[in-house]
Amino acid sequence: MAIKTQKGTKDVLPEENAQWKKILDSAYKIFRQANFKRISTPIFEATELFQRGVGDSTDIVNKEMYSFDKNGHSLTLRPENTAGVVRAFLEHTMQRDIQPVKLWYFGPMFRYERPQAGRQRQFHQIGVEMFGSEDASADADCIYTAVKFFESVGLQNLSVELNSLGCNDCRDKFRAKLKALIEPHLDSLCEDCKKRFETNPLRILDCKNPDCKDVFEKNQILEKLSKLELCEECSNHYEKLKSYLDMLNVKYVENPFLVRGLDYYTRTVFEVKSENLGSQNAVCGGGRYDNLVETLGGPHVPAVGWAVGMERLYSLTEKVEEPKLDYFVVSDNIKEALKLANELRSKDKTAELDYSSRKFAKQIEKAGKISNYAVIVGENELEQGTLTVKNLNTFEQQTVNREEFLKSL
Ligand SMILES: [Zn+2]
């Protein structure tokens, strides 16, 4: 039996590539404008990096990691790239470089999830990380860079959902308040939420289980919880961020229940939504993670970043077709065809040949499908040092001097 792709994985076919490339070209352009530099970290890392960096109590680490042992080391295919980028930041002592350090990445990530619409086990993310600034202007600039990037790939009606989770002090207070409100109803919550109650109660707000949502609604947990009460510093940070976004004309909605799935966020969390194709879609999420560098053994380095799924972007943007080739060399003399095709390529043109000496009519038929021009080199042309150039859209053709033609390109 033929071997097929594994569940939750997908080939990116050549005809999809022009659109992938367009998205990546936009990333290079927009991130360069804002002084982000690309970094590529390995696809696998020590399992411990994700346990510490993503958080022991997250679904990602508990249920979804591809881990394996090699020579007594536990390794894991990266489920996300922030932990890896922080590891690289520390390993290459980038805290000594010019600050802030602004990085972006693109590559495959791996999560063992139940495959469903829009979720794959191997997927690709584009993301940015900015290290070394605590100021709200850094958060605003990161969010604005996301908006600019999405606009440049053609996403429309972008809006940002915004919240602040506060610092550790703020979160301790909020966590205590939440636990007090939830405790009387703990028995009615799902098994995951019961665990979360002990390990990471904030995540209970993220639960998608309808029974849990029911409990929250019936008992007006969210209303009672109201907004997270931020300390003065966190509150100032959040107000500044909003004023910067106003100034940059970024449309945002405050969502006090946005907590995001990862443990490491502090203060700012956000999601960017787009209204492409009729429905509202969260395309990207991110936030500030001022403690992560320390958690991973480094000094105190505040940071902020976001990530977006490439497959999601692909599904929300217009299909792009690869342009046809410039030239197709038609000849029954393979040696001459090989030579001419490469002379054309050396003039920065795209060119193909048939790698056969079959009938010209067959070669021209193929040329018409993939190329704008056929360059015909028959016996006559070879003798006279000429080429017959045929426009495959209008079928006009003319015979030209070989040398002059190549020079004119
Ligand atoms: Zn605070």
Ligand SMILES: [Zn+2]
């Ligand atoms: Zn639940």
